Amino acid sequence: xxRDSRRKTSIxxxxxxxxxxxxWMAWAVHREWSSRDAARIKRDLTKVVHAxxxxxxxxxxxxxxxxxxxxxxxxxxxxxxTVIEAPVDDFxxxxxxxxxxxxxxxxxxxILAIDWNFNGWGGTPDRPARAxxxxxxxxxxxxxxxGITASFVAEGGAFAFDGRGTVITTRSCxxxxxxxxxxxxxxxxxxxxxxxxxxxxxxxxWLEGDPCEPITCGHVDGxxxxxxxxxxxxxxxxxxxSGVPLTRKHDIKILERATDADGRGLxxxxxxxxxxxxxxxxxxxxxxxxxxxxxxxxxxxxPRFGDPERDELARVALAKAFPGREIILLRIDAIxxxxxxVHCLTQPMPAI
Numbered sequence: 001x002x003r004d005s006r007r008k009t010s011i012x013x014x015x016x017x018x019x020x021x022x023x024w025m026a027w028a029v030h031r032e033w034s035s036r037d038a039a040r041i042k043r044d045l046t047k048v049v050h051a052x053x054x055x056x057x058x059x060x061x062x063x064x065x066x067x068x069x070x071x072x073x074x075x076x077x078x079x080x081x082t083v084i085e086a087p088v089d090d091f092x093x094x095x096x097x098x099x100x101x102x103x104x105x106x107x108x109x110x111i112l113a114i115d116w117n118f119n120g121w122g123g124t125p126d127r128p129a130r131a132x133x134x135x136x137x138x139x140x141x142x143x144x145x146x147g148i149t150a151s152f153v154a155e156g157g158a159f160a161f162d163g164r165g166t167v168i169t170t171r172s173c174x175x176x177x178x179x180x181x182x183x184x185x186x187x188x189x190x191x192x193x194x195x196x197x198x199x200x201x202x203x204x205x206w207l208e209g210d211p212c213e214p215i216t217c218g219h220v221d222g223x224x225x226x227x228x229x230x231x232x233x234x235x236x237x238x239x240x241x242s243g244v245p246l247t248r249k250h251d252i253k254i255l256e257r258a259t260d261a262d263g264r265g266l267x268x269x270x271x272x273x274x275x276x277x278x279x280x281x282x283x284x285x286x287x288x289x290x291x292x293x294x295x296x297x298x299x300x301x302x303p304r305f306g307d308p309e310r311d312e313l314a315r316v317a318l319a320k321a322f323p324g325r326e327i328i329l330l331r332i333d334a335i336x337x338x339x340x341x342v343h344c345l346t347q348p349m350p351a352i
Contacts, residue, residue, distance in 0.1 A: 009105045011112065011148075011200040015163030016295040017228055017322065019351040021111075022057040023296065024097055024143070025049060026345075027071035028088045028132075033338075040334035045091060046074065047330050048294075048301065048342055053080040055296040055326075059349075061086040061093075061135075061142070086142050089132035092340060094221070095121070095155035097347040098136040098147065101199065109352045113139035113147045114199060116154040121215045122178030143349070151195035153179040157219040157344055160226045165202035165261035168226065170209025172218035172247075179217075203261035207254055208247040214285055214339060221343045223248070225291040227321035229267065230260055233291055236270040243276055243288060271317050274305035281337030290314035292341025294348075295322065303341050304329035 027045065029038040052058050058081045062068040068085050075081040090096060098113035115136040120129035139147035152174070160168040174180060174192055182188055193204045209218025216222070223235040223244075232255055237244025258266055271290055279286045290310075293302035300318050304311040311329060318327050335341065 009103050011101050011103050011198075012165075013099065013101045013114070013161045013163070013167075013200060014350045015161055015226065015228075016348060018163055020056050020297050020348045021351040022059050022349050023052050023294070024059045024061065024093055024347040024349060025052075026086075026088045026091045026093050026096075027060050027062040027067055027074075027083070028091055029067075030090045030130075030132075037334065041091070041338065044330075044332035044335045045345065047332060048335075048345055049075065049081060050078065051299075051301045051328050051330060052294060052296050052346070053078055055298045056080070057082070059084055061088045063088055084142070086135070087132060087138070088135055089130060092344050093347045094157045094344045095216075096133060096135050097156070098139050098143070099156050099159075100143075100145070100347070100349045101148075102350055102352055103146075111145040111349060111352065113143055113145050115139065115147055115149045116156065117150060117152070118155050119153050119179065121155065122176060122217065124178060124215075127215055148199075150199065152192050154192075155216075155219075156347065157216060157221045157340075160220050160224050161201075162226045162230070162260060165200060166205065167196060167201050167203070168205045168207065168220055168224055168232075168255075170207045170218045170220050172209030172211040172213070173216065173220075176211070176217045201261075203259075205254065205258045207251040209251075210245040210247060212245065216339070218245075221292055222287060222289045222341075223251075223291060224255075225293065225321075230264055231267045231269060231321050233269050233271055233317060233321055235273050235289065235291055237273065243279075243283070244273060269317060269321065271314060272310055274307040274310045278305045278307040278310075280306070280333040285337060285339045287336045287339050287341050287344075289336075289341050290318075292343040293318065294342045294346045295325075298324075299326040299328055301328045301330065301342050303332050303336060305333075305336075306331065 123129040
């Protein structure tokens, strides 16, 4: 056996603040939205695309036909944006797309696309599974990289990676029977942790999450953000009217006691959500989450909600956590009213 033939490919899921080759998004609004809502969503999508395109290339997926032509026309004067025809029917690319990782074999590196077996956030009656949910299975054709498949069901918004082998996730999402039934071979905590080890994860920090959250069942990207230097930004409610679930205090205690994959303690910074009187949408669905951001090359792009005090506190907290990056907070209430934020719209491809 030669030395080269004994080499194994190692996998690393990078942190979101590491350099990106591009950002993947989608110009596709499902027919479940009214024409008025679709127009508002596209206005918000346009804001996000233009903001990211100031710092890195954007690859914008659009379905064949009217929406593909519309996207090409709308972004014709923005060279960093490339519109690509693809079988996409929704804009929540963090979950529907694969997560990109870096595979290393000796000195050779390549981008890999992790298919989380996305099943439409559990395939519930509120949101049945669709053909567009299988986008990750077309990794080689659409994204031009090899694909690998996880051993359990998940979605990108369920994870917060630090790039060094630690991930934060929630029981309410990954251990939900609509994703991973207990009787399934990898449908329990230990089985999922084992599956993640095959993807380079050495430490899983399990939070409770929010089982009452519609559709996503408590995605971690709605209230936790990893930052360089073992920093963890976490949303914490300051009063009973904040909309923060009762499990949040328990999750904060877990993070205070947790260590990363190398046994080092975490540094927590708490951030208050916007006050409810500034929520511009359905209170049961509205994603009032400052930490649902995209960390671009040179910027942090997130939402604002018209709450002067809290918007400014969020800007300051993000600037402190990501020094040297421009902080851009956008008013994207139509996206928030659909249950997501900037992070939910985007999927970075790492640069190697």
